[in-house]
Amino acid sequence: xxxxxxxxxxxxxxxxxxxxxxxxxxxxxxxxxxxxxxxxxxxxxxxxxxxxxxxxxxxxxxxxxxxxxxxxxxxxxxxxxxxxxxxxxxxxxxxxxxxxxxxxxxxxxxxxxxxxxxxxxxxxxxxxxxxxxxxxxxxxxxxxxxxxxxxxxxxxxxxxxxxxxxxxxxxxxxxxxxxxxxxxxxxxxxxxxxxxxxxxxxxxxxxx
Amino acid sequence: xxxxxxxxxxxxxxxxxxxxxxxxxxxxxxxxxxxxxxxxxxxxxxxxxxxxxxxxxxxxxxxxxxxxxxxxxxxxxxxxxxxxxxxxxxxxxxxxxxxxxxxxxxxxxxxxxxxxxxxxxxxxxxxxxxxxxxxxxxxxxxxxxxxxxxxxxxxxxxxxxxxxxxxxxxxxxxxxxxxxxxxxxxxxxxxxxxxxxxxxxxxxxxxxxxxxxxxxxxxxxxxxxxxxxxxxxxxxxxxxxxxxxxxxxxxxxxxxxxxxxxxxxxxxxxxxxxxxxxxxxxxxxxxxxxxxxxxxxxxxxxxxxxxxxxxxxxxxxxxxxxxxxx
Numbered sequence: 187x188x189x190x191x192x193x194x195x196x197x198x199x200x201x202x203x204x205x206x207x208x209x210x211x212x213x214x215x216x217x218x219x220x221x222x223x224x225x226x227x228x229x230x231x232x233x234x235x236x237x238x239x240x241x242x243x244x245x246x247x248x249x250x251x252x253x254x255x256x257x258x259x260x261x262x263x264x265x266x267x268x269x270x271x272x273x274x275x276x277x278x279x280x281x282x283x284x285x286x287x288x289x290x291x292x293x294x295x296x297x298x299x300x301x302x303x304x305x306x307x308x309x310x311x312x313x314x315x316x317x318x319x320x321x322x323x324x325x326x327x328x329x330x331x332x333x334x335x336x337x338x339x340x341x342x343x344x345x346x347x348x349x350x351x352x353x354x355x356x357x358x359x360x361x362x363x364x365x366x367x368x369x370x371x372x373x374x375x376x377x378x379x380x381x382x383x384x385x386x387x388x389x390x391x392x393x394x
Numbered sequence: 395x396x397x398x399x400x401x402x403x404x405x406x407x408x409x410x411x412x413x414x415x416x417x418x419x420x421x422x423x424x425x426x427x428x429x430x431x432x433x434x435x436x437x438x439x440x441x442x443x444x445x446x447x448x449x450x451x452x453x454x455x456x457x458x459x460x461x462x463x464x465x466x467x468x469x470x471x472x473x474x475x476x477x478x479x480x481x482x483x484x485x486x487x488x489x490x491x492x493x494x495x496x497x498x499x500x501x502x503x504x505x506x507x508x509x510x511x512x513x514x515x516x517x518x519x520x521x522x523x524x525x526x527x528x529x530x531x532x533x534x535x536x537x538x539x540x541x542x543x544x545x546x547x548x549x550x551x552x553x554x555x556x557x558x559x560x561x562x563x564x565x566x567x568x569x570x571x572x573x574x575x576x577x578x579x580x581x582x583x584x585x586x587x588x589x590x591x592x593x594x595x596x597x598x599x600x601x602x603x604x605x606x607x608x609x610x611x612x613x614x615x616x617x618x619x620x621x622x623x624x625x626x627x628x629x630x631x632x633x634x635x636x637x638x639x640x641x642x643x644x645x646x647x648x649x650x651x652x653x654x655x656x657x658x659x660x661x662x663x664x665x666x667x668x669x670x671x672x673x674x675x676x677x678x679x680x681x682x683x684x685x686x687x688x689x690x691x692x693x694x695x696x697x698x699x700x701x702x703x704x705x706x707x708x709x710x711x712x713x714x715x716x717x718x719x720x
Binding site for chain 1: 395397398399400402420423424427428430431432440442444468491492493494495497498627628629
């Protein structure tokens with residue numbers, strides 16, 4: 187993890203602190219239909235930080251409308267974690283190789299570290315926080331617990347988000363080999379793979 | 395990342411205008427955002443084209459296939475028309491990247507992928523693609539995964555796309571729109587070998603936008619397939635790969651389309667292999683004889699000598715898989 191990477195470090199002349207602070211002109215989470223907030227957001231849209239025009243993003247996150255003003259460089263991953271306080275989505279490699287940052291956009295699994303927050307306007311984002319129904323866990327979450335499909339747990343939110351979309355969006359896997367192939371974008375450095383496969387195999391029965 | 399402005403294009407016309415002013419097109423972003431973070435790419439202005447209506451996949455009147463530039467890899471791989479008419483296309487896509495990346499990345503962007511050479515991605519290393527004239531670190535460096543065909547003294551990086559190998563075998567056309575109107579060019583001429591200008595990777599003029607890739611009709615029945623050999627079983631780039639399409643009628647091969655990946659600075663068409671196949675009857679001996687010609691002209695580097703024989707064997711195996719079912 188390299189937090190300095192997010193906002194461009196010394197070479198760009200913008201520190202992470204400036205980047206995060208400067209963008210917080212609009213409230214981090216603003217109901218879409220709030221007229222005052224809308225006006226504030228529109229005003230803020232002309233704001234600049236480090237000489238670059240900020241971008242107004244309106245999306246739904248875990249079912250709730252969100253309006254947030256972002257630096258064009260902000261990834262969806264950093265915006266979820268740092269601006270919306272949704273820290274369940276993990277930053278592993280931050281370069282599209284490990285899958286720890288997997289979220290759903292319009293129901294499809296994508297990598298939030300390679301998604302610019304600015305590009306999510308008009309879309310529905312779902313994170314691990316949006317999976318459970320109140321206190322009732324999603325069947326995939328429950329299966330990961332029952333099968334102990336993790337060791338350190340850092341890759342787990344990404345594994346679960348990836349597995350849920352694999353079943354719901356793309357259709358259940360027909361064999362363990364197929365689960366392994368279709369989940370190959372999610373790396374588990376503890377190598378809990380056998381139990382991850384067990385969990386997914388079971389959960390997709392319940393999800394049908 | 396260096397600062398940039400971000401705008402969304404609401405029409406192709408608007409996109410081209412912004413592109414002409416120096417804006418860089420961004421679609422899935424899986425290559426560009428990654429390279430921007432490494433500061434390999436430093437665009438001043440991004441033009442988001444994802445909202446443009448360029449994602450249709452459709453059969454063309456005489457049995458070809460037209461794939462919109464903004465169609466996602468996952469959608470094209472799952473498309474029933476694609477799977478039925480050109481299974482090699484679906485296979486190449488499914489063997490590419492990961493499910494998450496295939497949900498994001500577009501077909502146009504896939505063809506536009508930049509090299510995966512570690513020196514290209516490391517801004518502290520000399521690289522003629524990134525910084526023309528600075529030298530090629532891979533020539534004397536660790537070059538196990540690099541190219542053996544189409545190389546020059548300035549660059550030896552492979553083209554990373556699987557799909558482009560199939561498109562090259564099938565002689566697809568790249569359709570573009572730019573400030574001066576529409577233009578189309580064969581993919582074999584669109585992707586450029588490094589030569590003396592390794593920083594110029596495509597025949598794409600300022601402001602031009604890929605709108606579609608079109609596979610021409612081929613005689614039916616047509617068998618096609620893609621085979622990928624790699625260090626890891628999944629989620630890895632090719633060491634070697636081969637796309638094959640064969641039209642066999644009356645026990646004789648009438649049409650043969652063959653190209654290889656992982657070995658060339660661009661997807662590598664294998665005309666000598668094709669010519670050896672046409673007019674002959676399928677047999678194990680024929681596959682072996684044709685494959686002998688697969689590495690003609692290869693110039694291995696210090697660490698990738700194995701690719702010459704691996705290429706021949708990959709071609710032979712894939713000819714047997716696709717053509718050997720009779």
